[in-house]
Amino acid sequence: xxxxxxxxxxxxxxxxxxxxxxxxxxxxxxxxxxxxxxxxxxxxxxxxxxxxxxxxxxxxxxxxxxxxxxxxxxxxxxxxxxxxxxxxxxxxxxxxxxxxxxxxxxxxxxxxxxxxxxxxxxxxxxxxxxxxxxxxxxxxxxxxxxxxxxxxxxxxxxxxxxxxxxxxxxxxxxxxxxxxxxxxxxxxxxxxxxxxxxxxxxxxxxxxxxxxxxxxxxxxxxxxxxxxxxxxxxxxxxxxxxxxxxxxxxxxxxxxxxxxxxxxxxxxxxxxxxxxxxxxxxxxxxxxxxx
Numbered sequence: 001x002x003x004x005x006x007x008x009x010x011x012x013x014x015x016x017x018x019x020x021x022x023x024x025x026x027x028x029x030x031x032x033x034x035x036x037x038x039x040x041x042x043x044x045x046x047x048x049x050x051x052x053x054x055x056x057x058x059x060x061x062x063x064x065x066x067x068x069x070x071x072x073x074x075x076x077x078x079x080x081x082x083x084x085x086x087x088x089x090x091x092x093x094x095x096x097x098x099x100x101x102x103x104x105x106x107x108x109x110x111x112x113x114x115x116x117x118x119x120x121x122x123x124x125x126x127x128x129x130x131x132x133x134x135x136x137x138x139x140x141x142x143x144x145x146x147x148x149x150x151x152x153x154x155x156x157x158x159x160x161x162x163x164x165x166x167x168x169x170x171x172x173x174x175x176x177x178x179x180x181x182x183x184x185x186x187x188x189x190x191x192x193x194x195x196x197x198x199x200x201x202x203x204x205x206x207x208x209x210x211x212x213x214x215x216x217x218x219x220x221x222x223x224x225x226x227x228x229x230x231x232x233x234x235x236x237x238x239x240x241x242x243x244x245x246x247x248x249x250x251x252x253x254x255x256x257x258x259x260x261x262x263x264x265x266x267x268x269x270x271x272x273x274x275x276x277x278x279x280x281x282x283x284x285x286x287x288x289x290x291x
Contacts, residue, residue, distance in 0.1 A: 001070045001092040001093050002066060002070060002092065003162050003163050004090075004092050004134055004160040004161070004162055004165070005064070005066060005072050005090060005092060005160060005165055005166075006032075006163070006164070006165050006184050006185060007032055007045040007064065007066060008032060008184065008185045009032050009033065009034060009035070009045070010031070010032065010183075011031065011032045011165075011182070011183060011184045011185060012029065012030070012031045012032075012182060012183045012184075012192060013029065013030045013031070013165065013166065013179060013181075013182045013184075013192075014027065014028070014029045014030075014179070014180050014181045014182065014190075014192045014193065015027070015028045015029075015030070015177050015178060015179055015180065016028075016126075016177070016178055016180045017175055017176075017177050017178075018175055018176075018178070019175055020175075026051060027051070027180070027193075028049055028050070028051050028177075029049055029050060029192075030047055030048070030049040031047065031048060031049065032045050032046075032047055033046050033047065033048050033061075034046050035283070035284050036061075036063065037275055037277070037284075038063060038075055038085070039085065040075075040084060040085040040086065040242065041238065041242030041243070041244070042065060042073075042086070042242045043065065043273060043275065043284050044063035044064060044065045044073075044075055045063070045064055045065065046061045046062075046063055047061065047062045047063070047064065048061050048062075062074070062075075063075035064089070065086075066092075068240075069093060070091070070092040070093040071088050071090070071091050071092070072088070072089050072090035072091070072092065073086040073087065073088055073089065074086060074087060074089040078103075081103045082103035087102045087103050088100055088102060088114070089102075089114070090114075090116075090134075090136055090158075090160065091116060092134065092160075094116050095116070096116060096117065096118045096119055097115070097116070097117065097118070097148075097150075098115065098116050099113045099114065099115040099139045099141075099148060100113065100114060100115075101113055102114050113138065113139040113140065113141065114136065114137070114138055114139065115136065115137055115138070115139040115148075115150055116134055116135075116136055117135045117136065117137055117150045118134075118135050119132065119133065119134050119135070120132075120133060120135070121133065122159065122161070124161065124167055124168075124178075124179065126178055126179060126180045126181070126190050127164070127167075127179065127180075127181070127182070127189040127190035128190075129161075129164075129189070131161035131162055131163065131164060131167075132161070132162040133159050133160065133161045133162070133167070134159070134160045135157065135158070135159050136157070136158045136159075136160070137150055137156060137157040137158065138150075138156060156169065156170060156171045157169065157170040163184065163187070164179070164182055164184055164189055165182070165184060166179070167179040180192075181193065209225070209226045209283075210223065210224070210225060210274065210276055210283055210284075210285045211223075211224040211225075211226075212224075212262075212274065212285060212287045215287050215288065216287070216288035216289065216290045217264070217287070217288075217289060217290070218289070218290055218291065219263070219264060219265045220261060220262070220263055220264070220265070221261075221262050221264070221287065222259055222260070222261060222262075223235070223248065223259070223260045223261075223262055223274060224257060224258070224259050224260075225253075225257065225258040225259075225260075225276065226256075226257055227253065227254030227255050227256060227257075227258060227278070228254070228255055229254055229255050230252060230253065230254045230255055231252065231253075231254060231278050232250075232251070232252050232278070233249055233250075233251065233252075233253050233254065233258075233276065233277070233278040234247070234249065234250045234276070234277045234278070235247070235248040235249040235250075235260070235274065235275070235276050235277075236248065236274075236275050237262065237272055237273070237274050237275075238272065238273045238275060239270065239272055239273075240270065240271055240272070240273070245267060245272065246262070248260050248262060248274075262274075264289045267289055268289075269289050269290055269291045270288070270289060271286055271287070271288050271289075272286070272287055272288075272289060273285070273286055274286075274287060
């Protein structure tokens with residue numbers, strides 16, 4: 001199911017918005033650039049994009065994370081409506097016609113529910129493939145008629161295709177935004193034309209690197225960092241709900257290899273996240289404690 005919303009770093013999507021003549025067509029690229037720890041204590045994948053035609057500066061980042069129950073959360077700065085600063089944008093594992101409330105939706109602010117409307121095989125001519133597709137949108141519960149209205153007037157629609165991700169989106173008063181090419185987890189779809197532009201926005205090569213051994217571990221494990229330069233490095237460990245359980249390092253270190261012991265003897269079994277911040281780089285690694 002996670003293949004419907006790929007977040008592999010370096011993945012790239014290119015979209016086209018085709019207005020009726022004489023209006024020009026627009027092209028837009030989007031790329032998964034890096035993992036980022038945000039103020040609510042959770043790690044998200046940062047996506048950035050830019051209009052190719054006409055050329056514009058990069059748009060502001062969008063942040064998503066996928067949890068173990070295959071819910072796709074979108075980060076929001078609206079801490080009043082959403083105290084956790086996130087809301088469920090997609091649910092990948094629910095049945096068709098499922099709905100769920102959202103604390104906010106910047107695209108459809110008048111509709112307080114989102115929905116997986118249906119799952120079906122769809123053909124996409126731009127990439128010449130038929131793919132299993134999940135179709136999402138807003139929903140409105142009509143209490144008078146005791147019915148649920150999918151795609152109410154003025155709402156948006158999103159299509160996620162297995163292995164590719166977002167292939168089509170529709171908003172009010174805007175022509176459909178169609179995928180024309182992508183490179184996802186090393187596989188090319190369609191004809192992406194401007195993938196080199198993403199290199200101007202961020203370096204997606206992990207630096208420094210993290211190795212944890214043994215993994216899984218029972219009690220003690222070793223965290224090894226490989227640094228290419230001397231810089232301030234902060235290493236912290238979080239549990240899966242975003243609580244910090246230990247800070248391993250906060251110092252000027254490097255270059256070279258740095259080894260640290262992590263003692264989990266007083267922690268519960270489960271998955272933990274090690275977060276490394278160094279210079280402009282943020283890396284994270286998951287590791288498992290087993291009793």
